[in-house]
Amino acid sequence: MIDVESIRRDFPILGREVYGKPLVYLDNAATTQKPQCVIDSISDAYRNVNANVHRGVHFLSLEATDMMEAAREKVRQFIGAGSKEEVIFTRGTTESMNLLASSFSRAFIKEGDEVIISGMEHHSNIVPWQLQAERYGFSLKVIPVTDRGELDMEAFSALISARTRLVSITHVSNVLGTVNPVSEIIRIAHSHGIPVAIDGAQGVPHITVNVQSLDADFYAFSGHKIYGPTGIGVLYGRKELLSKMPPYQGGGEMIKKVTFQGTTYNELPYKFEAGTPDYIGSIALAKALDYVSSIGMDIIADYEKSLCDYALERLAAIPGMRFIGSAPERSGVISFLVGDIHPSDMGTLLDRLGIAVRTGHHCAEPLMDRLGIPGTVRASFSFYNTKQEIDALSAGIERVKSMF
Numbered sequence: 374m375i376d377v378e379s380i381r382r383d384f385p386i387l388g389r390e391v392y393g394k395p396l397v398y399l400d401n402a403a404t405t406q407k408p409q410c411v412i413d414s415i416s417d418a419y420r421n422v423n424a425n426v427h428r429g430v431h432f433l434s435l436e437a438t439d440m441m442e443a444a445r446e447k448v449r450q451f452i453g454a455g456s457k458e459e460v461i462f463t464r465g466t467t468e469s470m471n472l473l474a475s476s477f478s479r480a481f482i483k484e485g486d487e488v489i490i491s492g493m494e495h496h497s498n499i500v501p502w503q504l505q506a507e508r509y510g511f512s513l514k515v516i517p518v519t520d521r522g523e524l525d526m527e528a529f530s531a532l533i534s535a536r537t538r539l540v541s542i543t544h545v546s547n548v549l550g551t552v553n554p555v556s557e558i559i560r561i562a563h564s565h566g567i568p569v570a571i572d573g574a575q576g577v578p579h580i581t582v583n584v585q586s587l588d589a590d591f592y593a594f595s596g597h598k599i600y601g602p603t604g605i606g607v608l609y610g611r612k613e614l615l616s617k618m619p620p621y622q623g624g625g626e627m628i629k630k631v632t633f634q635g636t637t638y639n640e641l642p643y644k645f646e647a648g649t650p651d652y653i654g655s656i657a658l659a660k661a662l663d664y665v666s667s668i669g670m671d672i673i674a675d676y677e678k679s680l681c682d683y684a685l686e687r688l689a690a691i692p693g694m695r696f697i698g699s700a701p702e703r704s705g706v707i708s709f710l711v712g713d714i715h716p717s718d719m720g721t722l723l724d725r726l727g728i729a730v731r732t733g734h735h736c737a738e739p740l741m742d743r744l745g746i747p748g749t750v751r752a753s754f755s756f757y758n759t760k761q762e763i764d765a766l767s768a769g770i771e772r773v774k775s776m777f
């Protein structure tokens with residue numbers, strides 16, 4: 374069981390008022406708030422151990438390096454990776470997907486090949502592939518999305534061809550909340566010898582993830598969506614594949630030896646971590662993972678599901694309410710439209726009542742085109758949200774409706 378009142382005390386920002394009203398923060402899919410222990414770990418690290426990592430022989434540098442590598446081990450355990458070499462620190466999911474698209478394409482994709490993505494991807498799992506497709510002459514195949522907001526699995530199987538080199542799919546849709554059947558997708562792709570990458574930006578914060586039981590080849594996520602700082606993220610990759618992929622960026626740290634005649638690259642994972650890494654971010658991310666682990670990911674998932682079910686029930690009672698996405702397997706996100714109220718009007722007016730939701734296309738424009746809408750209002754939940762906040766959202770929507 375979650376003691377939500379005690380949890381809320383761990384997050385100083387949740388005590389804030391906006392426009393003289395208590396903050397109701399329902400924009401957790403965009404970024405989550407930070408518990409005091411994460412905030413403290415950032416200032417403690419700057420106060421006590423700050424020094425550049427991996428290259429110093431002095432005490433502080435060695436200590437900072439140990440802490441960063443301990444953070445890598447923490448991430449490894451958290452996502453169930455087989456080894457630390459498979460955990461690459463990046464700036465976030467976007468950088469993880471760009472690294473993957475760039476290095477994987479260069480190593481494994483030729484003109485005329487195909488990469489499968491889906492119609493519910495965030496732009497960060499579309500555009501990096503388009504950039505590489507232009508460069509290498511491969512094409513993108515898109516799994517269609519059904520009216521309920523699920524992937525059309527028959528169409529997926531039909532898209533697989535002898536030229537398919539990778540399937541890259543979101544774990545959880547940031548618009549529809551749909552939890553995709555990633556195990557099934559991986560099983561099908563692997564039966565054709567095709568590796569699978571998962572965009573876990575909305576997965577890892579809400580669902581227990583074990584990349585080995587999933588049998589995922591790549592898995593990306595962002596620290597700031599799982600109560601850690603901004604500017605830090607992870608790309609997990611299977612060692613056999615990562616070791617065949619060229620570096621993404623060049624610079625310090627990713628090399629073994631540099632001469633003007635040529636350069637040899639460092640071992641994994643450093644080959645993919647050029648320049649001074651955000652070691653403070655890694656340390657604080659590890660603290661965030663400790664924090665959610667101390668609550669328990671399964672307990673978090675159960676609580677968030679109960680919040681989501683409650684919200685669906687409450688909001689469904691509002692006349693004119695139209696949910697966007699009705700997949701039975703869903704996680705912490707509800708998208709909706711009310712009557713013909715424009716989503717940005719709804720978002721702005723809710724804001725004046727102290728309620729923070731996201732509006733717009735949510736970086737998923739092709740999905741908006743598929744659904745034939747300009748955007749949605751999105752409420753997204755965390756384990757620190759309460760049923761009272763959902764009541765406030767429901768009352769807020771009714772109030773906005775009455776203004777139109």
Ligand code: PLP
Nearest residue numbers: 465466467495497547574575595
């Ligand atoms: N993928 C999904 C499904 C997302 O929801 C997001 C962010 O909202 C991203 C990728 C990009 O994450 P970031 O901006 O942290 O790189």
